[in-house]
Amino acid sequence: MSFLIPAAYADTAAAGPAGSGFEWVFLIGFLVIFYLMIWRPQAKRAKEHKNLLGGLQKGDEVVTSGGIAGKVSKVADDFVVIEVSDTVELKFQKQAIAATLPKGTLKAI
Numbered sequence: 001m002s003f004l005i006p007a008a009y010a011d012t013a014a015a016g017p018a019g020s021g022f023e024w025v026f027l028i029g030f031l032v033i034f035y036l037m038i039w040r041p042q043a044k045r046a047k048e049h050k051n052l053l054g055g056l057q058k059g060d061e062v063v064t065s066g067g068i069a070g071k072v073s074k075v076a077d078d079f080v081v082i083e084v085s086d087t088v089e090l091k092f093q094k095q096a097i098a099a100t101l102p103k104g105t106l107k108a109i
Helices: 022-054
Strands: 061-064 068-076 079-083 091-093 097-101
Touching: 061 079, 061 091
Parallel strands: none
Antiparallel strands: 061 068, 061 097, 068 079, 079 091
């Protein structure tokens, strides 16, 4: 069958590309972009949330991650009791607090 397809013989072994170190530039550039766009903003948000939770006190108006708004009535180590209305109090983990609201926001709603 060799008369239908001519045989192709390889020439001498080709040398690999010269390592110029240019590929390291892409790797370092990728790491810098990863740090600036993902790692640093996430660490900043985590630090702000930790400060928010550490500064919670009775009387603060907060919103939970589930969207429930209320006034803090008790603060413990890991839990917070939030007064949603005059007769309803709910207990949440501190981590569930998403944000604090300015004073008087709940009355305006």
